[in-house]
Amino acid sequence: MNSFFKYFTDIFYAIKSLLTGMKVTGRYFFSPWEIVTQQYPENRKKLKMFDRFKGEVIMPHNERNEHRCTGCGICETNCPNGSIEVVPVRINMPDGKKKRIIDKHIYHLSMCTFCALCIKTCPSDALAWGQEFEHAVFDRTKLTKILNQPGSSITKDIEE
């Protein structure tokens, strides 16, 4: 008798669970505004990447064209692919001391694996992730970028 009831309860339980599944897909079918697919080339103008997106390594500059890179070279040492080259120069300070600053912070996008080791290890938070992702170019030399902007200098609020 027990198995007799189980036969029918099984059927009703099965129908109930099937209807649960159909409810989910049915709700999706009748709510097309929930579609998650991005219509990429069409929505290019208003497409905003999410905050943690790893587009490329950039060096943020403030409004006075100042960056935070001291030229210590930790990022260059840590990069597993050798895609960063820091070219330092020594300049004479007004008080007679010599100071090491960067001449060029060269970043080879073509060699980068976006591992974020440079950004994580930078002691002065000079590097960050950019949101740009359309990296296709016709000439691979264009993938070698100089991250510090021309004429930029180091901010005053970095402790020596």
Place this chain on the structure above:
Amino acid sequence: MTFSIYDFTSFTQSVDKFLYENLTPFWALIVEMTIIGLVVLVFYALVGLFLVYAERKVCAFMQNRVGPNRVGPYGIVQTIADLFKLLMKELIYIKNADKLLFNIAPFIVIIASFMAISAIPFAKGLHAIDFDIGILYVIAVSSLGVVGVLLAGWSSNNKYSLIGAMRSGAQIVSYELSVGLSLLTIIILAGTMQFSAIVAGQENGWFIFKGHIPALIAFIIFLIASTAETNRGPFDLAEAESELTAGYHTEYSGIKFAFFFLAEYMNMFIVASIAATVFLGGWMPFHVGGWEGFNHVMDFIPPLFWYFGKTAFVIFMMMWFKWTFPRLRIDQLLTLEWKYLLPINLVNILLMAFVVLMGWHF
């Protein structure tokens, strides 16, 4: 010649009369058969193309995607582009395959569905051939397709094809029973197997309402069993992409593959139109016995619209099943049929016979 969208009888009869007046009976018959063949062929291609598009769109929406939207507005030309791609593809000949059977198999599959479509009433008078055993004929002919599937699997000389074909065979042998028995339930209520008489019998209410509980159970069983019979998901073990690459049509390419593909969608259409005709009244508008004014309003909607609306509803249900449920294992498939559907179906026939005997139907 009078043409009315509500009743095609006078139109088809005038064409028939015109042919018999101008030709000898033999040639008139040949010309008539050719015309009907061409009409069915064009219809077949159009419905096949549309269903593939509809399936992709429905599937996409159910999975929160957009679906084809690049070729033409909303992607409506996508399936035509796909058809041309398939037509231009190379037909690959398999080494050590049984050439004759390998080439015949797609034609058997497509001819089976082609024959079934001729017995279906589309509207009043729009009915290629009205057998007095229409339902029996459709069941017999539509299950011929499995012969093609088995031949395709056997002749391909490929283990995946063979496993897929054998599964398909086991599946159709089992589920054919449920399809037949659930239709038999309605035949008891209708008292006839002729499609035109079945549709006419639903003038004062569709059979799913007239036969209430047993008819509803039969309708659900028919939906499940016919989904299995057309080898569609969740019963698509015959082609199970994840385990058998493509099952019985793994080795086919180009237009031969397209035949299998088209036949699958046409089988779905045929099964849906049988469900619509037998349970939901076919081309008969929604009538309630006794409500004269309401019935007249419903009569203004053309029968073709009713027919395609109901068929589209059943097809949508089948697509909904496919894109919701996971595929069954072969033992689960057979358990579902032999331990659940078949006993319920037999009891249901008894119930329906009792209801008809006592006059408890509407």
